[in-house]
Amino acid sequence: MNEIFYNSTRGQDNKVSASQAIINGLAGDGGLYVPDKMPELKLDFEEIKDLSYQELACRILSAFLTDFSRQEIEYCVHSAYDQKFDCPEIAPTVKRGDSYYLELFHGSTIAFKDMALSILPYLMKVAAKKQQIKDTILILTATSGDTGKAALEGFSDVEGIEIVVFYPKDGVSKIQERQMITSAGKNTLVVGIDGNFDDAQTGVKQIFGDAAFRADLATAGYRLSSANSINIGRLLPQIVYYIYSYAQLVRQGHIQSGELIDFAVPTGNFGNILAGHYAKRLGTPINKLICCSNDNKVLYDFINSGRYDIGRDFKLTISPSMDILVSSNLERFIYELSDNDSNQVKTYMNQLAETGSYQIPISKLDQDLVGGYATEQETLDTIKRVFEQDDYVLDPHTAVAKAVYDKYWLQAKPKHCAVIVSTASPYKFTNSVIEAMGYQFTDDEFGLIDKLHQISDIPIPPAVDQIAQRPVLHNYQSSKEEIKQFLYHQKRRGTL
Numbered sequence: 133m134n135e136i137f138y139n140s141t142r143g144q145d146n147k148v149s150a151s152q153a154i155i156n157g158l159a160g161d162g163g164l165y166v167p168d169k170m171p172e173l174k175l176d177f178e179e180i181k182d183l184s185y186q187e188l189a190c191r192i193l194s195a196f197l198t199d200f201s202r203q204e205i206e207y208c209v210h211s212a213y214d215q216k217f218d219c220p221e222i223a224p225t226v227k228r229g230d231s232y233y234l235e236l237f238h239g240s241t242i243a244f245k246d247m248a249l250s251i252l253p254y255l256m257k258v259a260a261k262k263q264q265i266k267d268t269i270l271i272l273t274a275t276s277g278d279t280g281k282a283a284l285e286g287f288s289d290v291e292g293i294e295i296v297v298f299y300p301k302d303g304v305s306k307i308q309e310r311q312m313i314t315s316a317g318k319n320t321l322v323v324g325i326d327g328n329f330d331d332a333q334t335g336v337k338q339i340f341g342d343a344a345f346r347a348d349l350a351t352a353g354y355r356l357s358s359a360n361s362i363n364i365g366r367l368l369p370q371i372v373y374y375i376y377s378y379a380q381l382v383r384q385g386h387i388q389s390g391e392l393i394d395f396a397v398p399t400g401n402f403g404n405i406l407a408g409h410y411a412k413r414l415g416t417p418i419n420k421l422i423c424c425s426n427d428n429k430v431l432y433d434f435i436n437s438g439r440y441d442i443g444r445d446f447k448l449t450i451s452p453s454m455d456i457l458v459s460s461n462l463e464r465f466i467y468e469l470s471d472n473d474s475n476q477v478k479t480y481m482n483q484l485a486e487t488g489s490y491q492i493p494i495s496k497l498d499q500d501l502v503g504g505y506a507t508e509q510e511t512l513d514t515i516k517r518v519f520e521q522d523d524y525v526l527d528p529h530t531a532v533a534k535a536v537y538d539k540y541w542l543q544a545k546p547k548h549c550a551v552i553v554s555t556a557s558p559y560k561f562t563n564s565v566i567e568a569m570g571y572q573f574t575d576d577e578f579g580l581i582d583k584l585h586q587i588s589d590i591p592i593p594p595a596v597d598q599i600a601q602r603p604v605l606h607n608y609q610s611s612k613e614e615i616k617q618f619l620y621h622q623k624r625r626g627t628l
């Protein structure tokens with residue numbers, strides 16, 4: 133039995149089982165859980181190419197979640213990847229013009245967060261049963277837009293779990309807000325915070341760090357957990373679509389099994405691209421992983437200099453899900469680059485917390501990682517050009533990756549075929565997409581949904597169809613100082 137355990141990147145919370153790591157979310161010492169070794173999966177793409185997404189997901193997840201039974205994995209996979217996705221492939225790889233795109237936006241909230249947040253609730257439910265946790269799991273999530281709705285959908289009416297999402301009242305798009313406040317699950321609560329995303333995030337973090345409040349919740353039968361990408365249960369399901377995409381290219385005859393390919397990944401928190409790196413370590417023939425940033429190009433600077441430095445202005449861009457300075461999943465990669473030396477990782481993370489930067493020896497950097505970035509103008513130009521040339525509409529995040537890849541292609545003239553990882557439907561960002569195409573409308577964002585449909589002829593996804601007409605089911609508001617009181621109040625009322 134090739135059992136896999138999970139170790140903390142900070143070295144004080146090691147050898148926990150997969151189910152324990154998923155329940156804990158963050159390791160007890162503040163680090164992130166990483167698998168103690170990569171499972172040995174002899175990937176034979178001539179065979180894998182005929183597997184369904186679900187079959188492949190079962191195979192990959194069984195190799196990592198070694199304390200889950202085959203039936204439990206199948207239950208999770210089949211509950212997650214079903215008709216909630218609008219195509220049987222779940223994550224199709226399509227060719228448009230000369231480019232391949234791995235479309236990760238066919239789930240219920242039309243952003244790639246669905247790939248992991250559709251399955252995390254089931255993994256958590258099974259893990260809680262395994263760990264004999266009788267308490268109700270209370271998920272608290274602060275969101276800047278995409279994660280909140282994907283988590284609300286994923287956890288909707290999952291037994292034994294309740295979820296509260298805090299979003300900045302004036303910091304998300306109208307479409308994103310409407311998606312959240314029309315959420316129907318009986319176990320969901322959505323709260324607008326008067327403040328920005330950082331305020332919401334800080335409020336939630338304070339609750340996690342508040343021992344008295346946690347004890348009080350425990351008496352009432354609640355246990356806190358998190359749905360953000362620090363949870364290993366979000367990272368592992370993302371490995372599947374890299375392997376699946378490679379297999380689809382083999383199946384469609386675009387590449388021979390064994391041929392190397394590149395992936396260009398629009399990156400924020402470094403979760404998606406890290407899953408690609410794990411897919412490579414498992415034996416997928418990946419040559420370069422191209423880490424694509426917008427104007428918040430901390431990762432680009434890091435990859436090219438070894439210096440991670442957040443001492444800079446935070447820029448609001450048209451690809452908001454990549455507006456991030458502290459990429460939390462990078463810690464897992466740094467751990468690997470430091471030869472699993474948790475003391476070294478702790479030193480870097482302390483330096484980051486205290487001085488806002490750290491420097492790793494540039495020689496340590498993985499030669500297979502390429503960093504690039506695209507400006508706002510390059511991103512807009514790319515949306516327009518791809519629409520005109522290839523009749524394909526990119527959302528602004530995917531457009532960053534396409535712009536970066538095209539620059540890389542001109543400079544490096546790579547021999548391998550490349551897949552652009554496509555993280556959101558353009559319907560989620562109608563304003564910027566329509567502006568990029570050169571149209572000017574005075575409609576609000578809801579009105580622009582129909583306009584985009586007229587221009588592009590892409591069917592309107594159920595996620596946003598008639599969204600302006602849906603009943604608003606959540607109108608809770610809280611000040612950033614009162615998040616805790618708010619939760620107490622709801623508990624007394626029996627809403628939680």
Ligand SMILES: *Cc1c(COP(=O)(O)O)cnc(C)c1O
Nearest residue numbers: 400401402403404453529555556
């Ligand atoms: C979250 C998100 C990203 C960034 O992914 P990371 O895993 O945080 O690097 C990119 N695009 C979209 C649309 C997203 O929602």
